Amino acid sequence: MRIIATVVAALLIPSQAPSVAQAFRPAHPAAGSPEGLRYRESGTPEGRYRASGSPEGRYRASGSPEALRRESETFSARSAVASPTYARDVAPLIQERCAMCHHDGGSAPFGLTSYSETKRHAAQIAVVTRKRFMPPWKADPGDGPFAGQHPLSEAEIHLLQAWADDGAPEGDPHDLPPPRVWSEGWQLGTPDLVVTLPQAYTLPPDGTDVFRIFAMPIPTDRLRYVRGLEFRPGNARVVHHANIRVDPTPASRKLDDADPEPGYDGVIARSADYPDGHFLGWTPGQVSPLLPTDLSWRLEKNTDLVVELHMQPSGKPERVAPAVGLYFSDVPPTRTPAMLRLGRQSIDIAAGEPHYTITDAFTLPVDVEVEAVQPHAHYRARDVRGLATLPDGSTRRLIDIADWDFRWQHVYRFVTPLTLPKGTTLSMQYTYDNSPANARNPQQPPARARWGQRSSDEMGDLWIQVLTRTDADLEALSRAFRPKVAAEDVIGYEVEIEKHPDDAGLHDSVAMLYLELGRPQPAIAHFDRSAALKPQSPQAHYNLGTALIGARRLDEAAAAFREALRLDPSYANAHNNLANVLLAQGRTDEAIQEFREVVRLQPDSDAARKNLAAALQRIK
Amino acid sequence: MGRVLALIAAVALAQASSPVRVQPLDGSSLVDPFAAPANVKAIVFLFTSTDCPISNRYAPELRRLNSLFVPQGVLFRLVYPNPAEDATAIRQHMAAFSYAGALQALRDPEHALVKAVGATITPEAAVYANGRVRYRGRVDNRFVDFGVDRPAATEHDLHDAIAAILAGRPVPHPETQPVGCYIADFAR
Numbered sequence: 176m177r178i179i180a181t182v183v184a185a186l187l188i189p190s191q192a193p194s195v196a197q198a199f200r201p202a203h204p205a206a207g208s209p210e211g212l213r214y215r216e217s218g219t220p221e222g223r224y225r226a227s228g229s230p231e232g233r234y235r236a237s238g239s240p241e242a243l244r245r246e247s248e249t250f251s252a253r254s255a256v257a258s259p260t261y262a263r264d265v266a267p268l269i270q271e272r273c274a275m276c277h278h279d280g281g282s283a284p285f286g287l288t289s290y291s292e293t294k295r296h297a298a299q300i301a302v303v304t305r306k307r308f309m310p311p312w313k314a315d316p317g318d319g320p321f322a323g324q325h326p327l328s329e330a331e332i333h334l335l336q337a338w339a340d341d342g343a344p345e346g347d348p349h350d351l352p353p354p355r356v357w358s359e360g361w362q363l364g365t366p367d368l369v370v371t372l373p374q375a376y377t378l379p380p381d382g383t384d385v386f387r388i389f390a391m392p393i394p395t396d397r398l399r400y401v402r403g404l405e406f407r408p409g410n411a412r413v414v415h416h417a418n419i420r421v422d423p424t425p426a427s428r429k430l431d432d433a434d435p436e437p438g439y440d441g442v443i444a445r446s447a448d449y450p451d452g453h454f455l456g457w458t459p460g461q462v463s464p465l466l467p468t469d470l471s472w473r474l475e476k477n478t479d480l481v482v483e484l485h486m487q488p489s490g491k492p493e494r495v496a497p498a499v500g501l502y503f504s505d506v507p508p509t510r511t512p513a514m515l516r517l518g519r520q521s522i523d524i525a526a527g528e529p530h531y532t533i534t535d536a537f538t539l540p541v542d543v544e545v546e547a548v549q550p551h552a553h554y555r556a557r558d559v560r561g562l563a564t565l566p567d568g569s570t571r572r573l574i575d576i577a578d579w580d581f582r583w584q585h586v587y588r589f590v591t592p593l594t595l596p597k598g599t600t601l602s603m604q605y606t607y608d609n610s611p612a613n614a615r616n617p618q619q620p621p622a623r624a625r626w627g628q629r630s631s632d633e634m635g636d637l638w639i640q641v642l643t644r645t646d647a648d649l650e651a652l653s654r655a656f657r658p659k660v661a662a663e664d665v666i667g668y669e670v671e672i673e674k675h676p677d678d679a680g681l682h683d684s685v686a687m688l689y690l691e692l693g694r695p696q697p698a699i700a701h702f703d704r705s706a707a708l709k710p711q712s713p714q715a716h717y718n719l720g721t722a723l724i725g726a727r728r729l730d731e732a733a734a735a736f737r738e739a740l741r742l743d744p745s746y747a748n749a750h751n752n753l754a755n756v757l758l759a760q761g762r763t764d765e766a767i768q769e770f771r772e773v774v775r776l777q778p779d780s781d782a783a784r785k786n787l788a789a790a791l792q793r794i795k
Numbered sequence: 796m797g798r799v800l801a802l803i804a805a806v807a808l809a810q811a812s813s814p815v816r817v818q819p820l821d822g823s824s825l826v827d828p829f830a831a832p833a834n835v836k837a838i839v840f841l842f843t844s845t846d847c848p849i850s851n852r853y854a855p856e857l858r859r860l861n862s863l864f865v866p867q868g869v870l871f872r873l874v875y876p877n878p879a880e881d882a883t884a885i886r887q888h889m890a891a892f893s894y895a896g897a898l899q900a901l902r903d904p905e906h907a908l909v910k911a912v913g914a915t916i917t918p919e920a921a922v923y924a925n926g927r928v929r930y931r932g933r934v935d936n937r938f939v940d941f942g943v944d945r946p947a948a949t950e951h952d953l954h955d956a957i958a959a960i961l962a963g964r965p966v967p968h969p970e971t972q973p974v975g976c977y978i979a980d981f982a983r
Contacts, residue, residue, distance in 0.1 A: 284848045295879065298977040308941040380893075381855035383946040412848075490854035491892045554946075580942055614939040617946050 259338045260346020261290050267352045268334070269293060269300075272310050272325040275460050278357040282411035282459040288354075290345050297343035301336040311459070313583050315575040322588040323461050362462045363405045366500025368395065370480055375496035376437040378413055378486050384582075385488065386630055389438040390422065390431040391480040391499065400471040401450070403464075403502030406457035406482075413493045416584055418483040419455035421474070422447035427481045438484075442628035445684070447481040450474065452512035454547055454586045454640060461585065470512070471504040485582065510642060512546060513652055516660055517561070517603040518636035520667030522626040524555065526618075529610040531555075533635045536602035540655045541648035543599075543641035544592035548574050551636040554581050554615040555607040555624060561637045566598035573601070573639065581615070581630070592642070603637040626670050661688050672701075679708040679715070686722060695725035706735075713743035721752060732756050747776040751786065763793050808835050808924060815911045817874070818902040820882045828872065828901055828908050829923055836868035837924035837960050839953070841898075842914045844877045845888040847976035850918040853934050854892040857918075860934075861897055864957055871898045876917070877981040878904035909978055916973040920953045922960060930956035932971030940974060 259265060269277070269287050277287035287293045293300070303309040304327055316326040327335075338344070370391045378385060408414035422428075426444040433439065449455060451472035454463070466472075480499055517535040524531045550559045561573035574587055595601075609621050617631045618624070624633045643649040668685035675681060686701035699722045706715040720735030736753035739746055754769030770787040777783050808831055816825035831838055841857055843850045861871045873894060875885050885902065889895040903909055912921035912928050922930040935948035956966045 285846045291879075295877070295980050296976075298980045302977075303941050306941055488852065488855075489848070490851035582942070614943050614945050619945070619947070619949050 258341055258344065259334050260344050260350065261293060261338070262346040262348050263350035264334055264346075265293065265338050266290075268327075268331055270352055270355055272327060274355065274357070275325075280359050281357065282408065284412060288357075294343040294345070297339040301339040304332045304335050311583050313576045313578065313580055313585070314587055315572070315577065318572050318575050319587065320590045322464065322590055325460075361405055361407070361500050363403050363465055363500065363502060366403075366405065367503045368393070368501040370394070370499045370501065372437055372496055374437045375409075375494045376484075378410075378488060378493040378495050380488055380491045380493075382488055384415070384630075385486045386483060387438040387440060387486065388427070388430070388443055388481060388483045389497075390427040391482060392428065393421075393474065393478050393480055393501070395474065395476050395478075397476055399474045399501075400468075400504040400507055401474050401501055402466040402468055402471040402504040403500075404455055405462055405500040405502075407498045407500070408457070408459075408484075409496040409498060410493055411459065413486045413489050414495060414497065415485045415487050415582055416459070417457040417485070417497065418443070418584070419457065419499070420447035420481040420483075421450045421455075422479045422481050423475055423477070425479075428479050443481060443483055447479075449514055451508070452514040452640060454514075454549060454588075454638070456549075456584070456586055458583060458585050463586070463588070465502060468504045468506055469509045471506075471508045473508070474501075511649065512640050512642050513543075513649060513656070515601065515639040515641060515652075515656060516636055516663075517601060517639070518551075518634070518663065520626040520663050520670065522607075522624070522633050522635055524607055524609040524624040524633060526621045526623050527610050529608050529612065531607040531609060532604060533607075534602065534604045535637075536600050537656065537659060538600045539595060539597055540651050542595070542597050542644055543648075543652070544594050545573065545589060546592050546640045546642060547586050547588040548640070549584070549586045549638040550574055550576065550579075550603075550605075551584065551634055551638065552579060552581070552605055552607075553630050553633050554617050555609050555613060555633050556581070556635065557606050557608045557613070559603075559605050559637075561601070561603045561639070563593070563595050564600045564602065566596060571595070574637070579605075595641075601639060603635075605635045607633065607635075626667055627674075658692060661691050664688055665692070677708055679705040679712075682708070683715075683718060686718065690722060690725060695722055698722040699726060699728075711742060713739040713746050713749065715739075716742070717746065717749045717752070720749070720756075724752070724756060729756050729760055733760075745776055747773050747783075750776065751783070754786070754790070758790060758793075763790060766790050767794070808837065808926070813911075815907045817908050818904065820885060820900050820902065822882065826901070828874075828903075831870055834868055835870045837922055837929075837957065838870045838872060839864075839957065840872050840874050840908065840912060840914075840921040840923065842874045842876055842909070842917050842919045842921075842978065844875065844917045844976055844981070845880050845884055847917045849938055849975040851892060853918045854894065856934060858893060858897055860954060860957070863954075864961075867961055869957060869961070873898050873900040874903050874908055874914075875900065876903045876906055876909050876914070876978050879981070906978070906982060915978055916975045917978060918975050919973045919978075922953070922956050922966075924960045929960050930966050930969055932968070933973035936971075938974040 273287050275281070276283040277285065279286045279288070285292065285296065287296065310325045310327065312324060312326055314321065370393055372389055372391060376387065376389070404419070406417050406419065408417070420443060422444060424446040426446045430439045430441065430444060453472045482497060482499070484495065484497065486495065515537065517537060519533040519535055522533060548561060550561065552559060556579040559574065559576040559579045563571045563573055565571070571593060609616065609624050611619065611621055626633060628634065643652055665685055665688045668681055668688065672678070672681050672685065682701040682705040686698040686705070689695070689698035689701065699719065702715070702719040702722050706712070706719045709715050716735045716739035720732045720739065723732035723735060733753060733756045736749045736756065739749040740753065743749070750769045750772045754766045754773065757766035757769060767787065767790045770783070770790050773783040774780070774787050813827050813829045815828055817828045819826055828840065829838065857871070865871070873889070882902070885900055886895070889900060894900070901908070913931055914921060918934060919932065920930065920934055921928050930953070932952060934953045936945065936950040936952065937948040938944045952968055952971050959966045
């Protein structure tokens with residue numbers, strides 16, 4: 176047992192970190208590519224302390240549910256009045272629900288802060304609100320309530336229609352609400368650090384939506400605790416939304432550097448992740464609030480922000496130079512959320528299929544509070560639903576989007592976190608339309624669609640951010656959740672490998688997952704393939720050897736380690752693992768020789784010395 | 796081949812004097828938007844506005860159609876129906892979207908041409924040939940509704956209408972429904 180434990184812990188060599196760590200990441204994940212020996216840690220997370228008491232209304236929306244209802248009643252009363260006017264009826268509504276984007280310098284294409292501006296869009300306002308294209312809120316208005324929600328009631332929509340039909344009368348200017356001033360600066364205050372692109376990107380004038388990923392180095396010389404991140408699009412006319420991750424590895428930077436223009440096309444590197452279980456991202460009109468200081472996330476030095484911009488060409492070349500403001504806290508976090516992910520990577524939709532469904536579910540082993548949810552799917556998804564079924568059989572809707580639009584990828588943050596007891600089943604059901612009737616279908620004529628991160632592929636995930644009551648609960652949740660998400664990721668990797676069979680990094684990553692899932696046979700097959708693809712890589716042979724140990728194929732394992740050492744005689748991990756194999760084979764003298772080599776190569780390693788001492792003990 | 800040529804020769808603007816008047820950008824006296832040099836076979840009116848996002852997204856496609864059909868005797872004229880957009884704003888818009896030097900522009904603040912051809916939306920096209928409007932509607936089917944658009948158009952109605960007119964064929968769909976901003980709003 177000792178051998179395997181040692182060996183598996185050492186198996187962190189593949190260049191590409193496995194994606195499983197992304198879906199559920201407890202507080203302090205192991206580093207990506209360690210040098211030298213690594214020994215398995217006890218599995219106990221570092222201490223985190225949770226403040227007692229349950230927070231209430233942590234994230235304040237512009238109005239509480241009660242307030243929203245009151246407003247709706249007021250507007251209903253107004254709509255009953257004949258002949259609505261701009262000053263009395265329309266201006267207050269627009270100011271409260273639209274103008275945060277529709278003001279000069281805002282993210283909307285035109286302002287709606289004066290009568291002259293608004294009347295010139297009266298018919299358009301009536302139509303887009305009736306179709307619920309505006310305000311852009313895809314979730315069912317009955318869900319949540321979520322922070323930043325600005326839904327219009329039916330009565331309010333009728334009011335806007337009646338006003339346009341009447342010829343958009345101004346009314347008595349004395350009825351106007353006091354004007355509001357829209358701050359053009361940082362909404363969360365002056366950031367402690369502003370990260371910008373070294374060089375602006377130029378969006379071409381033409382074509383379909385552009386997805387481009389930018390690695391933005393964060394200039395910090397030490398560990399920081401981040402309690403807020405504000406994204407400024409730089410050119411709100413074309414930046415539709417931003418997905419933001421952090422990458423502690425150089426992987427994203429390398430991809431960016433390899434493209435001569437700023438940023439790169441493709442997919443977000445698997446090493447770029449949500450930090451410590453916190454959502455990051457931006458959609459127009461939304462600013463994520465500052466976190467309570469006990470809930471900050473850790474930002475190591477040499478970390479890059481990875482910003483994927485979804486941009487829509489405007490008809491002329493556009494300069495895009497986003498900026499990200501970071502807000503630090505002086506104290507380390509005492510609580511860490513968990514990021515759960517439901518969803519399927521087995522998605523495989525036949526060309527023309529109008530109604531394809533995926534479902535997934537997970538039963539909570541502990542009590543949690545749901546902080547926020549984020550559904551993710553591409554252009555073929557039509558309706559997107561998440562549900563919590565409590566042990567008593569009652570249900571709570573997490574999210575319900577009847578007309579999914581890839582372009583509005585909000586993080587839906589509950590105004591008051593949703594408390595769910597142990598035994599609650601979280602479930603999701605998404606449906607897809609891969610027929611020609613779906614205008615958004617990226618393939619015309621439609622083609623078979625499988626899982627994949629490119630927008631022409633399909634995805635179906637529901638991310639759920641939860642807080643547990645205690646660290647022990649977080650650990651229990653992690654243990655229950657990890658195998659589920661690892662098993663799903665394996666499916667996704669296998670799909671990618673079908674498309675890119677010669678990508679050794681994919682073989683390495685999926686092999687790691689198989690090992691984690693206790694399935695050495697497919698792990699061996701993939702490491703074998705990886706070693707065949709890069710026969711000159713000592714790491715590839717080392718990985719293969721390590722997986723072979725898991726299958727108790729010790730002779731083959733020894734051969735693989737020897738090949739790794741032939742290529743790199745100073746490969747301490749390979750000496751160590753070969754020594755462990757020899758020990759298990761009863762070839763103690765040879766094992767001691769290998770352990771001595773480890774100590775020679777790594778004279779400062781206590782672990783190496785202990786291993787040697789333990790082996791020497793055997794021959795006494 | 797001879798037959799095709801004969802058909803093409805049959806296409807002409809065939810302008811009669813029209814009562815419709817619009818403003819040229821240079822501020823000179825009002826002009827008849829249907830008037831054109833004798834060798835022009837068709838005029839394409841493109842109703843647009845400076846701040847309509849869907850309208851603006853079509854700029855590259857409109858420039859493409861312009862360069863494709865100008866050599867075949869088709870004249871493209873941008874029409875700005877929003878009275879709030881003066882000549883200066885229009886010139887800035889044309890420069891920003893690279894229309895300047897390629898397309899003519901007219902102001903239609905009284906909506907004389909809007910009413911004459913029945914335009915309701917920016918962007919909307921009207922193709923005039925043989926003395927009448929032969930096509931009115933969308934440039935293509937890329938935009939289906941607000942918030943619903945195709946990654947690429949699958950029906951190129953304006954292109955096909957112009958090509959049909961030049962070839963002396965009936966226009967396949969003489970009227971289509973565009974998606975964009977409401978010209979009626981500009982009248983307020």
